[in-house]
Amino acid sequence: MPARNEEPQTLLTASAVERTLKRMADQIVELNDGTEDLVIVGIQRRGVQLASRLCALIEKSEDAKVLQGSLDITLYRDDLQTIGPRPVVGPTNIPWVIDGKNVVIVDDVLYTGRTVRAALDEIADFGRPARIALAVLIDRGGRELPIQPDVVGKKVTVEPGERVDVLVEDLDGRTAVVLIPPGDAAP
């Protein structure tokens, strides 16, 4: 492992994440003309945490119930044959009929776009939504597929080898977005 020459740099603090999510929640409501047909689907794992936060914010501001689901896209990945199996970390849970609904996919970091491609395929196995939108907390660039977000928390430019990690209270004990220098292990 290369020598660790830099400390992780904080891109968003907990209160900045909170402010950003509030704005994203408003944008999601605006994009979908309210909450009537809205279904918010988080991608395991940190997307699910963020989706819950967004749902709570929308429910508070709009005084309406928002349907929420979760997706684990591991079985829809395109790299099983090459990389091999990865642990399936969480349940897929879409207990709603999503035909004709406005589905918003929520993830923490948008990078190559391959996860979103897998999520689109998986959602198609559950039904035919009227439209599907993509909301991400961080867009770090580096797309390998023609996929773009509809709602973005923060756009950052990241050097090759660097990593952006979103930390959430439930899994990491604190909320923040950090830039990890090259060579550091995953959390």
Add this chain to the structure above:
Amino acid sequence: MTSPLGKDLLGLEFLSSEQIRLILDTAEPFKEISERAIKKVPALRGSTIVNLFFENSTRTRISFEFAEKRLSADTVNVSSSGSSVAKGETLVDTARNLEAMRIDMVVIRHGASGAASFLAERIESNVINAGDGTHEHPTQGLLDLLTLRDHLGDLKGKRVCICGDVLHSRVARSNIWGLQKVGAEVAVCGPRSLLPNSIEEFGVTVFKRIEEAIEWADALNVLRLQLERMTAGYIPSSREYNRVFGVSRERLNRAKRKILILHPGPMNRGVEIDSDVADGPHSVILNQVTNGVAVRMAVLYLLAGGKPELAEAAKGGNR
């Protein structure tokens, strides 16, 4: 990264407790797929799997086939009757010919103990043992573990008694090794003629009377009396076996606590298990069948892929 289980699944004897837990944990999310309207995920799209069954089977073969199809693999079923095996082709020749047609995995059931590992050493495809003679039936052992875990929670310190025809049972061996690895206490109960001579070497408690087993256990795994494998008079008659060792409602009612009843099927109703037990509130026999598909999906998934020579092409993140 190559498969966390290695190339093949031949038995539970040589798996680590971590590998067994990984399979069980992986099976959990697979349960949900079978509840969907479209019961299919693309994980094994493009993989070809041959189910090579040299012995009769309904549950295991169909369960493997469902598992394969729900992972989007292409499957071919070969049984000994109706194939060139009936013309005297050897096991290895059959498998090599299949491999020449570019397959990825073989699921094999065979009457000879060790057949799966014999094959695994000779072909490049992943081999999954679906029962070899009286040796092991690892996916049955795993689905039993999953069903027990669903109902009893962590199996550490839990008491499971395997009842009946242990001598002829590959299910018994897979259960004993699997249960011990996850920390359960294991006992066996049955007529001495149907227990292996060296049963104590497995580190299990031996009960001579079914009443003692019921008194002791949290769960009973009731084995089928394998009359087709009995070449000599092991028991006087099925009726007498039922009278002495049969699991009946009356015997269970005398137990102080609720005991879980498992059976790998097919059942001889009225012999090793009475109908009112098999269909009663203690029985989780159909849960075992449901879990069988999820466990087999987990095994197939964990053995698949991981071809390092292709990894170069897949360079780049996956976020």
